[in-house]
Amino acid sequence: MRAVVVQRFGGPEVLVEAEVPDPVAGPGEVLVRVEVVGVNYADTHTTENTYLAPQQLPLVPGAEVVGRVVACGAGTDAGLLGRRVVALVPTGGYAELAVCPVDSTVEIGEDLPGADACALVLQGVTAWHLLRTSTRMAPGESVVVHSAAGGVGTVAVQLAARWHAGRVIASASTPDKRSLAADLGADVVVDAAAAAEAGAGAVRDLLMSANDGECVDVVLEMTGGDVFNGSYLALAPLGRLVVFGMASRRAGRSIPPVDLMATSRTVAGFWLQAALAHGGLRAAMDELLSMTRAGLLRPVLGGEYALADARLAHEDLRARRTVGKLVLRP
Structure with missing residues (x-):
């Protein structure tokens, strides 16, 4: 072969x-x-x-x-x-x-078209678990989706909107990608990677501005560097940030446990293989396939x-x- x-x-x-x-x-x-x-x-x-x-x-x-x-x-x-x-x-x-x-x-x-199925089984299931399992997003909460035009991001934006997030804030690097994120259901679109060139504080300010000056509840992060750092700074008390990649190949800051205690923030990591080892595929795929066939989710x-x-x-x-x-x- x-x-x-x-x-x-x-x-x-x-x-x-x-x-x-x-x-x-x-x-x-x-x-x-x-x-x-x-x-x-x-x-x-x-x-x-x-x-x-x-x-x-x-x-x-x-x-x-x-x-x-x-x-x-x-x-x-x-x-x-x-x-x-x-x-x-x-x-x-x-x-x-x-x-x-x-x-x-x-x-x-x-x-089901083969490419649609491919879009669901790894990246779609990842998006499902980021919102359902890792951050346990609740209706009404603000959700930041970085790399919103990517494979995970395009599904996560739609799921967050379908599951009644209070505000979906999508970050993407070009006007066309930001337009796509808006079409998929994002309420606000920004470019956090560009803001990161000015440092973590600029990313924090950008995300809070996109949320009417308020800190954000949930962040899905796969960029690393100052995008991670600024996203962490923008988290509200009891906010959750989940890391599922490091596309910039730059690590974020180390966070002292006392800082997590003082702010009641949560930083989690997600790797699909670990979720699969605990039976994390079937429930996610059943819902994603059902939503896709019903026209509620577009790969x-x-x-x-x-x-x-x-x-x-x-x-x-x-x-x-x-x-x-x-x-x-x-």
Whole structure:
């Protein structure tokens, strides 16, 4: 089969299409002929070996696929054979065939576009957990969504609005991206990354100004640096900030425990793999799929690339030239 193989860690230049042996499904696994592969910002860290889970070479990246089950491993329910599914995989998604754990495989039927399913299973489920599990957003609360035009952000803006946030404040880097966030339901759109060039205080002031001078209740943060620092400063008492990425590749400030006590603020971290280990996929996917089919949630598709163009997809993603969900088609 054809796959994108990483033989050395590095940037987009290490993504090379090659012929490799077909994988074989083991116990508790199914083999899927891939229709579309999701591309995520985390993949850019994986190819550098700078993400949360250490990687080994050679590596086929890719954490989510949509396709049809063509084989079942020993002891696996043969009823999945021939079914169309979306699945999360530890690695191996950038390929014509992928081995998928049954526990992270969801049947989607024939009606849902593959790219839409990819937009939901990792980034959509992440957005769901950021609001439902990590921050426990309540109706009426103000919610800041950074990188609001990205894969997680486009879903999070819609969910926060649908779940009756008091005010959805979206941050994005260009006028077109801010316009998209407004179309998805954001009440106010800003550019926190530009404000961060003037320091954390400028980010705090920008977010509070967007909230009529008040501190904010919930922040979804994946940029790092002074965007994180300023967002923390803008938190209201009992406010919650959840970190789910560090796109700038710059860490934020260290926060002394006494500061958290004095302000009654919460700073949390989120990694989808940890949530999945505690059964965090099914409930989220059931609600996201239901909302999508009912027209209450719109997956935003930002680009489609051939498998051989994985390098270009990563270059576009890292250069912030994209919005929504990117996919590869083997």
